[in-house]
Amino acid sequence: MILPDDIKETISDTNIPWNELKNNVILITGATGTIGSALVRTLFAANKKYKLKIKILASGRDEQKAEPLVEKYGAKFYKQDICVPFSISGNVDYIFHCASTTQSVKMINNPVDVINVSIDGTRNILEFAKSKQVKSVVYLSSMEVYGQCIRGEVTENDLGYLDLTNPRSSYPESKRLCEALCSAYCVQYGVPVKSARLAQTFGAGTLKDDTRVFAQFARSVIAGEDIILHTEGKSRGNYCYITDAVRALFTLLLKGENGHSYNIANPAASMTIREMAELVAGKFGVNVRVEIPANSQKLGYAPESGYVLNIDKIAGLGWKPRYDLEQMYERLVCDWRP
Numbered sequence: 001m002i003l004p005d006d007i008k009e010t011i012s013d014t015n016i017p018w019n020e021l022k023n024n025v026i027l028i029t030g031a032t033g034t035i036g037s038a039l040v041r042t043l044f045a046a047n048k049k050y051k052l053k054i055k056i057l058a059s060g061r062d063e064q065k066a067e068p069l070v071e072k073y074g075a076k077f078y079k080q081d082i083c084v085p086f087s088i089s090g091n092v093d094y095i096f097h098c099a100s101t102t103q104s105v106k107m108i109n110n111p112v113d114v115i116n117v118s119i120d121g122t123r124n125i126l127e128f129a130k131s132k133q134v135k136s137v138v139y140l141s142s143m144e145v146y147g148q149c150i151r152g153e154v155t156e157n158d159l160g161y162l163d164l165t166n167p168r169s170s171y172p173e174s175k176r177l178c179e180a181l182c183s184a185y186c187v188q189y190g191v192p193v194k195s196a197r198l199a200q201t202f203g204a205g206t207l208k209d210d211t212r213v214f215a216q217f218a219r220s221v222i223a224g225e226d227i228i229l230h231t232e233g234k235s236r237g238n239y240c241y242i243t244d245a246v247r248a249l250f251t252l253l254l255k256g257e258n259g260h261s262y263n264i265a266n267p268a269a270s271m272t273i274r275e276m277a278e279l280v281a282g283k284f285g286v287n288v289r290v291e292i293p294a295n296s297q298k299l300g301y302a303p304e305s306g307y308v309l310n311i312d313k314i315a316g317l318g319w320k321p322r323y324d325l326e327q328m329y330e331r332l333v334c335d336w337r338p
Contacts, residue, residue, distance in 0.1 A: 030140075
């Protein structure tokens, strides 16, 4: 089974000082999402292997989605609107702040909500972290903070242009402000927070209702249908396998420098959407067709990008990705097949 193997691989990473987590309380916001639930599963397995006695706290809005986290992985669930201040009693030692709005259609149709969830939610978590005097916080940011009109290899010091009249900019611009909030709380209050600029992350364990383009490609090949592109596919994407991303997040939690941002991606997996479609179609025996809908502007696709994330900074902490894009699809499709 792919997922158990992935979890076993993650907790066997000797670059991560797992024993530092012993007897600690770890909070994961957005715990029912793909990354959040992967973190919960990993902590449960690490508890079992290393006898860490970690207490796992999971927060989210959907109690039904949270049931496996409680029943299978021993998490204590808090039904929580991230825009409302947290009121969890007792100690909290570490936080992964994963809660965010990631659906492109919502960025177009509900940009105010997207901004409120990002800014209010992150401020609430940082205030909570300050009050609990936590040991470390990891904020899950996005490669979309780099914006448009930026090309080539980009480091954490590079930023591009964002069109503030485009409602979809509600997502990357609010992510930028959240990173600024993290830096501000670190400087003014000493909150030990790091920001993870994640590439698109997928693999075994990805939620089956994911609407992003890689998930659409996977659903097409599982159904034996052609991959249909709704753009010319010229935009270059950056990707990372879930297991690799989770290892990176634990690396940042325990070894990252406070107040800093880190790219998390596999540069070898960077390619245009059209190239990715051709790779997947060739591997699984389907074709690629381009059908651009008349209302494509309303579908919330990200503006074209052409950059590759540089990962030297997090590589300096001992992390490196292991899975290329073809392997990522192999494992995702295997996990999703009936």
